[in-house]
Amino acid sequence: KAGVTQTPRYLIKTRGQQVTLSCSPISGHRSVSWYQQTPGQGLQFLFEYFSETQRNKGNFPGRFSGRQFSNSRSEMNVSTLELGDSALYLCASSLASPLAGETQYFGPGTRLLVL
Amino acid sequence: GQNIDQPTEMTATEGAIVQINCTYQTSGFNGLFWYQQHAGEAPTFLSYNVLDGLEEKGRFSSFLSRSKGYSYLLLKELQMKDSASYLCAVTKSNYQLIWGAGTKLIIKP
Numbered sequence: 001k002a003g004v005t006q007t008p009r010y011l012i013k014t015r016g017q018q019v020t021l022s023c024s025p026i027s028g029h030r031s032v033s034w035y036q037q038t039p040g041q042g043l044q045f046l047f048e049y050f051s052e053t054q055r056n057k058g059n060f061p062g063r064f065s066g067r068q069f070s071n072s073r074s075e076m077n078v079s080t081l082e083l084g085d086s087a088l089y090l091c092a093s094s095l096a097s098p099l100a101g102e103t104q105y106f107g108p109g110t111r112l113l114v115l
Numbered sequence: 116g117q118n119i120d121q122p123t124e125m126t127a128t129e130g131a132i133v134q135i136n137c138t139y140q141t142s143g144f145n146g147l148f149w150y151q152q153h154a155g156e157a158p159t160f161l162s163y164n165v166l167d168g169l170e171e172k173g174r175f176s177s178f179l180s181r182s183k184g185y186s187y188l189l190l191k192e193l194q195m196k197d198s199a200s201y202l203c204a205v206t207k208s209n210y211q212l213i214w215g216a217g218t219k220l221i222i223k224p
Binding site: 033092106 | 145202211
């Protein structure tokens with residue numbers, strides 16, 4: 001089985017621009033979660049999608065949004081980029097419910113640099 | 116609060132044993148994950164504890180005390196490849212998953 005894939009792997013943007021990141025979960029997995037990781041901050045939960053619905057959301061501003069398609073692929077969008085948005089963005093998939101203790105499988109991440 | 120506390124960095128010697136601690140707020144607690152993350156790579160699952168006690172998986176063991184809000188990851192017979200960050204994450208009854216900042220483990224020969 002193919003693992004979780006994320007595209008692109010690296011991105012450089014300037015302040016004020018917007019960006020869309022893509023995640024393809026493991027086949028058969030219906031839950032997709034997004035995280036932001038910065039040095040010293042650990043993983044910060046952005047949101048989780050299940051069956052095309054946002055099921056859970058972290059404490060990020062509305063500039064961060066996402067969606068999930070019928071094939072479980074997910075995208076996240078960040079509008080009006082700020083320097084502080086520079087981070088590694090990780091996507092993780094699980095069968096149905098990571099918040100109930102299911103293992104999450106992480107993708108390699110998209111490293112975003114905002115100049 | 117929802118803080119999860121782990122030491123920022125630990126150093127150990129190849130072949131030795133190391134214990135990485137994680138403390139958390141007990142309210143609404145369901146279970147606790149440990150993940151390993153090598154530099155530049157994605158986190159990978161190590162364990163999930165729900166009940167009190169020690170669970171052993173080869174060289175790695177994870178312990179949980181629900182009443183004390185405490186867990187540890189025990190790594191035995193350390194190898195250089197164990198140099199990584201170890202992430203602790205807690206699942207809560209209000210359907211939240213909260214991550215610690217991670218412990219960077221440095222293994223020296």
